[in-house]
Amino acid sequence: MVHSAPSASHTLAACRAALTGPDELGARQALEALSPLPHERAEAAELALRLGRPQQVLAWGNGPLVRAAAWLRLGEAGSALAELDASQGASARHAALRARAHWQRFLGADPLGRGPEAGAATETALHLARQEGDAGALMVAVTLRGEALVQVGERFAALRALAEGLKVAEIGGQAADAHLLAVLAHAQGGPKGQRTAAKALDRSSPGSPARVLALLALNCPEDAHAQAAAGDLSPLWWAFLPRT
Numbered sequence: 001m002v003h004s005a006p007s008a009s010h011t012l013a014a015c016r017a018a019l020t021g022p023d024e025l026g027a028r029q030a031l032e033a034l035s036p037l038p039h040e041r042a043e044a045a046e047l048a049l050r051l052g053r054p055q056q057v058l059a060w061g062n063g064p065l066v067r068a069a070a071w072l073r074l075g076e077a078g079s080a081l082a083e084l085d086a087s088q089g090a091s092a093r094h095a096a097l098r099a100r101a102h103w104q105r106f107l108g109a110d111p112l113g114r115g116p117e118a119g120a121a122t123e124t125a126l127h128l129a130r131q132e133g134d135a136g137a138l139m140v141a142v143t144l145r146g147e148a149l150v151q152v153g154e155r156f157a158a159l160r161a162l163a164e165g166l167k168v169a170e171i172g173g174q175a176a177d178a179h180l181l182a183v184l185a186h187a188q189g190g191p192k193g194q195r196t197a198a199k200a201l202d203r204s205s206p207g208s209p210a211r212v213l214a215l216l217a218l219n220c221p222e223d224a225h226a227q228a229a230a231g232d233l234s235p236l237w238w239a240f241l242p243r244t
Contacts, residue, residue, distance in 0.1 A: 012040055015047050024206050027051055036060055049073075052207020052231030064089060068097045073209075075108065075234025077101040092128035092137035099125040099144055107239040119148065139165050139177040146183045151240040158187040178203035182213035186241060193217055207231015213238055 015030035031051055036044035045061030049069055057070035064087035071080035080101045084094055099121035106118045122144045129138035142165040149158035162184045169176045181200035185193040197217035204211035207230045215224035216238060228235070
């Protein structure tokens with residue numbers, strides 16, 4: 001008896017179910033087997049981003065936000081900005097991704113990257129996120145602010161900046177963002193930072209900046225770099241950390 005291959009929708013459902021499980025290996029295997037139909041590509045791209053597969057995001061996704069996020073995973077700030085500029089989006093989400101792109105350019109010593117410009121972009125994203133009540137965009141913006149302060153050694157200021165994101169999560173009855181927690185762990189340092197990093201690790205997605213930063217805070221550099229390689233993650237995501 002010949003069995004037909006599972007349909008794309010069945011594989012997409014398997015990927016969703018594995019992520020909910022959570023079963024990261026199962027979700028990745030389902031994603032690898034996926035050949036999404038045109039109407040499924042947007043969701044498939046979102047799942048690919050959650051599973052640390054930015055190249056697949058770019059193959060499947062059409063939305064400027066998910067494509068910009070994928071380019072940023074790869075450290076391609078110029079391509080991310082091109083996606084955002086072409087969309088002419090002016091939301092807090094667009095602003096937060098633009099701020100990340102400007103920060104990457106600055107960290108990567110891009111001739112177009114300027115510290116003041118990156119800082120201004122972050123402040124714009126924060127303003128819009130507060131104005132729109134967009135908790136997700138606010139998490140991105142305060143995380144960027146925290147990174148900038150950690151980079152210059154202003155750890156206490158970084159703690160204050162990141163506290164805004166923690167407060168928003170608490171008010172909304174949500175778990176704190178894993179990426180924010182990972183940056184917070186580096187700002188805290190010591191045993192407290194290790195405990196925060198463990199929380200960030202538990203909440204992080206495979207191959208994500210949050211997972212890599214959490215592992216670095218836990219003094220597991222080999223595991224961190226393995227995760228970065230698996231997720232095609234640019235070193236710009238942890239370039240803000242002081243060199244030891």
